[in-house]
Amino acid sequence: MVNRKGTKLRFIAGEYDVAVIGAGHAGCEAALACAKLGVKTVIFAMNLDSIANMACNPSIGGSAKGQLVREIDALGGAMAKIVDKTAIQIRMLNKGKGPAVQSLRAQIDRRKYQQEMKHVLELTENLDLKQAEIVDIETVEEDGIRRVTHVVTHTGAVYKCKAAIVCTGTFLNGRIIIGDVSYQSGPDGLFPSIRLSDTLRNLGFELIRLKTGTPARVNRRSIDFSNMVPQPGDDEVVPFSFETEVLEIEQVPCWLTHTNIKTKEIILKNIHRSPMYNGTIEGVGPRYCPSLEDKMVRFSDKDRHQVFVEPMGANTEEMYLQGMSSSLPEDVQMEFMRSVEGLENVSVMRPAYAIEYDAIDARVLKLTLESRIVDGLYFAGQINGSSGYEEAAAQGLVAGINCALKLLGKEPLIIDRSEAYIGVLIDDLVTRGTREPYRMMTSASEYRLLLRQDNADERLTEKGYKVGLISEERYAKFKEKYRLVKEELERLSKTHVSPTPSVIEYMEKIGSTPLKSGASLEELLRRPEVEYEDVLKIEELNLKDKGLDYVRRTLPKSVIEQVCINVKYSGYIKLQLQQVEQFRKLEKKLLPEDIDYNEISNLSLEAREKLSKVRPASIGQASRILGVSPADITALYIYLTKRKE
Amino acid sequence: MNYVEDTIAAISTPPGRGGIGIIRISGKESIAIANKIFCMANGRLGDFVLKMPSHTIKYGFIRDLESGEILDECMLTRMDAPNTYTREDIIEINCHGSYAVLRRVLELVFRMGARCAEPGEFTKRAFLNGRIDLSEAEAVIDLINSHTEEARKAAIEQLGGRLSKQIERIRQGLVSVLAEIEVNIDYPEYESELVTADVTMKTLNNVINELEELSKSYRQGRLIREGLKITIAGKPNVGKSSLMNALAGYNRAIVSNIPGTTRDTIEEYIEIDGIPVILTDTAGIRETEDVIEQIGVKKAEEKIQEADIVIYMIDSTEPDIDEKILSINKPLIVVLNKIDIEENYLEDLVKKLRDYDVIETSLTEDIGIKEVFGRIKKYFSEEKIGINTENIITNVRHKNLIDKSLASLKKAVENYNTGMPLDIIAFDIWNGVNTLGEITGASVNEEVLDNIFSRFCLGK
Structure with missing residues (x-):
């Protein structure tokens, strides 16, 4: 200076x-x-x-991103806890698509x-x-x-x-x-x-x-919500942090509207003024998050696109227009926004921009x-x-x-x-x-069935504790949770029920194939149509038929969730664990830091260049480098073996 | 595992067959090694190999430097890197002598500094040096193993990448199915502008059908590559060797009327209208105390188990029938031989064997041979029925991977139908795609590589 x-x-x-x-x-x-x-x-x-x-976006979470936030929390990071404190809406996405792809998403009070x-x-x-x-x-x-x-x-x-x-x-x-x-x-x-x-x-x-x-931020007072579809949060909220036991928030809805043919016409008429198309922008933008003009050009057969109107906070009238990101001039922005149903009289507070x-x-x-x-x-x-x-x-x-x-x-x-x-x-x-801004997606993971949002604590709390970011108290609670999971899993596999009259009747009622002989509670729970509650009920009915006493177990919801997923998905979890074992074999083959890749003559020139640049820690990592072929990996093996000799 | 510096050598023609044998040397030292052992007729050495231009062939002799002995007359080809099969310097010596001479030349090459090539190592080098892809490398092995023109054609087509292309096309279809599912998962808030689940499932079912055709073609592929296996069984001295000779068209097996002459099994490769056939002549099946012969009998039983068709020969002058052979669950042709001898049980035998496919022959009088040929051809053409695919799978690894992929994809459809959640359905499709990728080397897995390379036959 x-x-x-x-x-x-x-x-x-x-x-x-x-x-x-x-x-x-x-x-x-x-x-x-x-x-x-x-x-x-x-x-x-x-x-x-x-x-x-x-x-x-005034929002945190979403597919794969929700998993990331849970993982950050399990390691001892801050994000999830602050989300729980400041969320104005929480939803669990992909509820019907299986536990592995469920993700939390929250609207946040940004300020x-x-x-x-x-x-x-x-x-x-x-x-x-x-x-x-x-x-x-x-x-x-x-x-x-x-x-x-x-x-x-x-x-x-x-x-x-x-x-x-x-x-x-x-x-x-x-x-x-x-x-x-x-x-x-x-x-x-x-x-x-x-x-x-x-x-x-x-x-x-x-x-x-x-x-x-x-996209632009606009004033709520200038929006007509009467023809928009409200997008409410979940009735029962799952908190982001494993440490937040109960969370009650006053939920605010988002709103859904659509662009139309007129919007498209306005944009296409002005496309020459878009810096994306006249060469002003040199940076590479994300394909998964295109600007509205990009959508109009690339998906020209589509006449409507979704626009979600999201609140920026509890103490502001500013709203965010998800789906309308743009780098068109401000006057064009104004014109196309006003073509959208509900935004006819919109008052823009901050224009959309590219950066x-x-x-x-x-x-x-x-x-x-x-x-x-x-x-x-x-x-x-x-x-x-x-x-x-x-x-x-x-x-x-x-x-x-x-x-x-x-x-x-x-x-x-x-x-x-x-x-x-x-x-x-x-x-x-x-x-x-x-080459473009990288967004986390669940499909990027080879082991998606294991990397669930519900078990992030099981996967990472131990690591967070060893590092020193997880308190003794939290660690003890974590241990207790998984002790209970293990105990209940054992109990379910060891407890057998027989087809007594009330059991037969109950199973018929829930539409499950009747029991012909005795079965363990675990076997019952494995059936897709049988829930944990049903299992307890069947256990109770069976004991009563036999004239025995029944003491109902009360377990925390988070424990029951783990028990159910572990039982219902056990076959698939095992398959993924086998794949992980294969994967680890390659990850364990470490590449010394001092390798001169230019000296390994049977590596392709491209592989030498890429390996020298990335300097992978293991053969496994090397195999994922773009431009490194299976043949190069074999050559690396041979080199490693030779080096050891 | 030495790799970069060393020079490898092997006999690259299968043992025991063909008039000439080729010794191939690949690696940095190959030219120098050849130069030391290659001479003119008078034994004169003169750096002939060093002076030879690349990709030319030269006539000369191989001489053992130490003893001064001329081992063989040969043609020597020099091919300089990188325009060679392995992308290394290659020398090929076409020898004319027997297998024993070939071995001696090879030993000489080893003494000069080359090392014995591991099974499949030439192809492995070709693959490692980026000359061929994985499925091409495997096709080369099939090429070496193939015995007939038709098999060579199938192997050459695969080498050109036809199979890779088909697999890649199928894989891309699956990738697009996955993309549809993944968008649904990763962009849950967006209204589906995508194809419905039914369309996705239809694509998946089409892929399953195509893969099933490919998988079925393996049996066909195996017949083309390995040939139809025909085992000739029967008691000693019924004329098995004579039948074999008649089918092969020349005296291959020793023909005699002393029972037990053919003590081991003898194999012959023949072509019947372009159909590759491996004929196996077995030792006569009978109780015997001769140890060597016992081994032969045991082998004969094994060969019957391996066969695609069994020809059971019966001497029509004897009344006995081996019920054990008749009860075998395989296409069976019963040949009643020696019908020219007047004193026979023919009538009786024909009656007993009325439920079987019986041909009456006299090999000495050349009666019935044509019928035997005809029956074999008929069987083969029946085998062909139902094959309807652009490619034929000839490699067992390919078949196993296709079957594994099929199992995953079928599981996905099943899970879809029983209402399993999307994450599980996607899991099986991912596995199916990755498994297919292993055929063309699109995904890396050390075990796959090890497995393939250990299966490679010696030489190219």
């Missing part, structure tokens, strides 16, 4: 173990994890009132969420919050290893640190485009972070340009999210090519945990693809890289 007199301003402002750059969903989880694990942490936000901002998260950060030991733009990351090279030493703010304040976590989101070299207008900006009217791009480039990071967009930003090619990262270029420099969130608050938070948590573990001299935490969506997400990003 140069002051008005032309001298360089620079002063040491503080000393920390970790500096977290950016206080979005990734930055917050990263900072909280570090601080809780006992390393001295500072988090920088461009604006402290924009901490954990939801710059797009309240920010305040809650800020407050949680403020209350956390070892954590300082600062409003500043970080413009430089200083490093030093010793013994051939480059490591982080300082971060520098735009005002010249220098913070000494041993590690830094970069979570710049869409701020990095951000540029907003609305039709013919474009300007440097962060999201939601915030300042962009321009200079850090050069810093990263100078350190040797390859930057890619990505693009995303958001371009810099991201790194995440293939330079290790599975811990630390870069291989600079020791102690971690990356999380959109800068790694992902999109979504949940994806960002998951990476922030893993980066934060690993950064702290490294500073504490402990073993890293690596979650693999068979353990969590978090593992799938990170492995996909660092192994395969991405």
Whole structure:
């Protein structure tokens, strides 16, 4: 920084173990994890009132994303708890499609969420919050290893640190485009972070340009809801956090309307003014979240598209128009919005815009999210090519945990693809890289039947506890839950009922094939039409017929849920576990860090290049790299075997 | 496992057959090795191989350097990397001598620094060096194993990737089915603009039908590749070897009238109107105390079990019938031989065997041979009925994977019909797709690779 007199301003402002750059969903989880694990942490936000901002949808969760939030919670992250505190609607999606694909989704009071998260950060030991733009990351090279030493703010304040976590989101070299207008900006009217791009480039990071967009926010008073379809929340709400036992919220509905032929005509008539189609935008946008004009062009045979009107919070009249993201000029936006039923007199509060930003090619990262270029420099969130608050938070948590573990001299935490969506997400990003903003989907997981939202605690609480983010009290509760599950499963398999008259009658009533001989309760529960309640009833009737006493067991709902899924899906769960075993075999074949892939002559040229770039930790990871063929994998095997000799 | 540096060699023609044998050497040292052992008629060495241009052939001799002995007369082909089968330097030596000579030449090549190729290692290298894909590699093995023109045609077609293309097309169909299901799962809030479940299930059923045809074609494929297995059984000295010779068209087995001459089984590959046939002549089935012969009898029983058709030969001058052979649950042709001898039980035998497919022959008088040929052809054409697919599966790994995939896909349909949730239905379809992918190498699995490569036959 140069002051008005032309001298360089620079002063040491503080000393920390970790500096977290950016206080979005990734930055917050990263900072909280570090601080809780006992390393001295500072988090920088461009604006402290924009901490954990939801710059797009006022919603958290959804297919696969809901699973991510549950996993973050099971590991000891913050997101789920704040969702439970600030949700204004919660729904379980995909209810009829099987437990593996069910996901929670919540509408959030956006402002309240920010305040809650800020407050949680403020209350956390070892954590300082600062409003500043970080413009430089200083490093030093010793013994051939480059490591982080300082971060520098735009005002010249220098913070000494041993590690830094970069979570710049869409701020990095951000540029907003609305039709013919474009300007440097962060999201939601915030300042962009321009200079850090050069810093990263100078350190040797390859930057890619990505693009995303958001629809307009409009005033509720200007909307006519009379012909829109209300989208209510669930009658009985399932909380996001495993620690929230009961949750009662006053639920607010969303509303559904549709675009029509007129909307289409307006857009197609003005398509030449779209920066997407006249070449102004160079960043690659997500295919799964197209702008409205994109939908009109790519699906030209469709005359209507869904528009969900979502509330931005409890204390605001602002509404979000999901499905109407656009980068057309403001006047065109106005015109097409008003063609939609219910929006004829709409009053726009914030126009829709596209935003371009810099991201790194995440293939330079290790599975811990630390870069291989600079020791102690971690990356999380959109800068790694992902999109979504949940994806960002998951990476922030893993980066934060690993950064702290490294500073504490402990073993890293690596979650693999068979353990969590978090593992799938990170492995996909660092192994395969991405060309468009990466969104988590359940189909990305090979082991979907195991990675359910209901068992995230079973999969990850132990890890969170070992790392140190799960309290003794919570851990004890977790242990007790699964002790009860195990006990009940054993009881069901050992308790037999016989076809006594009332049992026969009851089974007939629920439409189940009659029992011919004795059966265990487990066998009964395995039948698709038999619920847990039926099993208890049958047990009771059987005992009464035999003149014996019956004592009804009362188990927590979460225990019963696990018991039912374990019994009903046992065959499929076993199959998936076998697949996991196969998968682990390859993951356990580790590739030494010092391999020179250019020396393995029977690797294809493409494989050598890709392997040198990604530097996979195992044969398994190598096999997932794009451009590495089965033949290359065999060659790697042979090389490994030879090396051992 | 040495791989990169070493040079491998093997006899790449099947043992015991054909007038010439080929020794193939592949790897960095192959040219240097050949140069050391290749000479002119007078034994003169002169870097002939080093001076040879790539992809040319040269006439000369193979000489053992140490003893100075000329081992064989040969044609030597030099092919430089990368335009070779393995993409390494390759030398091929066409020898003219016996199998024993071939072995001696090979041993000499080993002494010069090559190592014995593991089964299938040439093809493995071709595959590793990116020259061929997995299903092509397997087709090469079938090519080597194929005995007839028709089989070679099927193998060559597969080599061209026809099977890969069909499998890939089927796989893509399934991928699109999955895409439909996955969109439904990952975008639950969106109104389905997609095809209904019924259409999806129809696509799935079409795929199942196509895969079933492919799977059924395996038996056909096996017949084409391995040939129709015909075992000739019967008591000693009924004329089994004579029948075999008559069918094969020349004296292959030793023909004598001393019972038990054919002590082991003898195999002969023949073609009947383009149909590959493996004829097996068995030792006469009878109780015997001769140890060697006992082994032969045991083998004969095994061959009867393996056969597609059994020809049971009976000497019409003797009244006995082996009920054990008649009771076998396989296509059975009963041949009543020696009808030219007047004192016989023919009438009696024909009466007893009226429920069987009986042909009366006299091999010495050349009566009935045509009928035997005709009966074999009829059986084969019946086998062909019901095959209606663009490709024929000839490889057992392909068949197993197709069957495994079929089982998953059928399970998916079954689960759909019984109202199981979508996550379970999708699981089985995913497994079906991934299993098919293993045929063309679209998904990696170390065991698949190990399994295939250990099955490769020696040489190409």
